[in-house]
Amino acid sequence: MKQSILLTFLSLSLLANAQVTPPLAPAEPVEPSVPAVEEPKVEVPGDSAEEEQKEIPKAIPVEEEPFIPLGGMAQLTEQADIDLFTKGKNIGHVQNNPKLKFRRLVQRTIMPTEPFSKAGAVLTFDDQLVSDSSKMSSAIEIGKDLAPLNARAIFFANVNGVSGTNVYHILRKKISNDAKKKLVKDLFAEKKEEFVSTMRSLIKIQGPADADGNREYICEVFNHTAFHQDMSTLKKGTIRYDVCIMGIDFIEVCIDEAYAAERPGWERARYFRFPFLHTPKDSATKADLNKKFTELGLISVGETQDSKDFINYSANTAYKSLAAAKRHKRYTPKYGVYGVADKPVALFHIKTWKKIKSGVIKAIKEK
Numbered sequence: 001m002k003q004s005i006l007l008t009f010l011s012l013s014l015l016a017n018a019q020v021t022p023p024l025a026p027a028e029p030v031e032p033s034v035p036a037v038e039e040p041k042v043e044v045p046g047d048s049a050e051e052e053q054k055e056i057p058k059a060i061p062v063e064e065e066p067f068i069p070l071g072g073m074a075q076l077t078e079q080a081d082i083d084l085f086t087k088g089k090n091i092g093h094v095q096n097n098p099k100l101k102f103r104r105l106v107q108r109t110i111m112p113t114e115p116f117s118k119a120g121a122v123l124t125f126d127d128q129l130v131s132d133s134s135k136m137s138s139a140i141e142i143g144k145d146l147a148p149l150n151a152r153a154i155f156f157a158n159v160n161g162v163s164g165t166n167v168y169h170i171l172r173k174k175i176s177n178d179a180k181k182k183l184v185k186d187l188f189a190e191k192k193e194e195f196v197s198t199m200r201s202l203i204k205i206q207g208p209a210d211a212d213g214n215r216e217y218i219c220e221v222f223n224h225t226a227f228h229q230d231m232s233t234l235k236k237g238t239i240r241y242d243v244c245i246m247g248i249d250f251i252e253v254c255i256d257e258a259y260a261a262e263r264p265g266w267e268r269a270r271y272f273r274f275p276f277l278h279t280p281k282d283s284a285t286k287a288d289l290n291k292k293f294t295e296l297g298l299i300s301v302g303e304t305q306d307s308k309d310f311i312n313y314s315a316n317t318a319y320k321s322l323a324a325a326k327r328h329k330r331y332t333p334k335y336g337v338y339g340v341a342d343k344p345v346a347l348f349h350i351k352t353w354k355k356i357k358s359g360v361i362k363a364i365k366e367k
């Protein structure tokens, strides 16, 4: 079942253009070790003809194997962002409008394992899955709102209830680096159960059944660091860097645990998105991080939307942003529609869902 593929820049591009089979959830819960097709049909005497008919599916789904997304087990020879997103690299992306100084014309983010979205763009949502404030939205609300539309919601998660402030408080203590790392470890241990349980609630959400009774999983969770640190000034060999890496490892462990519990046998894809979309400026650090990503099988999503594009605080801007993405365009609230989105990946924030929901859903429903 294990797939090992070499993802190079070229094959990534090819994959990005390939039609990917949508992840199908089993229509009914089945024992993980027993394929559904081999399940014996149980004859129950006394069953009415009508009930019997209901129990026999009209068509046996062709694919009984669990969907194995490409990329999950990928051994990356190098990260996509080296080729596609490095600042200063000439990919013909510089401004198409004098107002848009330094703005990238082409958005080349790709998520090669994502099926073509019914929403017209891959819908991604960032940050803590559950907010500290009840006024803010949670990832579960998003999953439940999008499930009836069969629109997938991709989450880039930090640990619930921790932030850069927690790191700051730990790191400024007058104790040894080992003692600091121990405190970080303890903090993770304290948050783990709730975090994994939130993810389990999310990744079990399924869309409506199709004619054959198959249902698709709606939500996936990926890595956005533990603390949402700004990684632009990180330097390899410092405690800040070490703690950041501990957090990235921790998130992968938690996501693995949630998937193993909720979708046994499922080989998930692994993506990473930088907090604030900020990559380390220091090239040695960037290189070390890319090595780490490769070890973990993580694909760095790289540039998604410009930092000014993703502040979709209103339903109206969220609508315009997604409507533009569906036309393979980029969008910024300040200047409007511009440029090209090769593979539209829309970025929203989990906590603002209540404010933007009507606009996002309107854009999804439009042809």
Ligand SMILES: [Zn+2]
Pocket (backbone or CB within 6 Å): 126, 127, 224, 228, 274, 275, 276
């Ligand atoms: Zn974020």
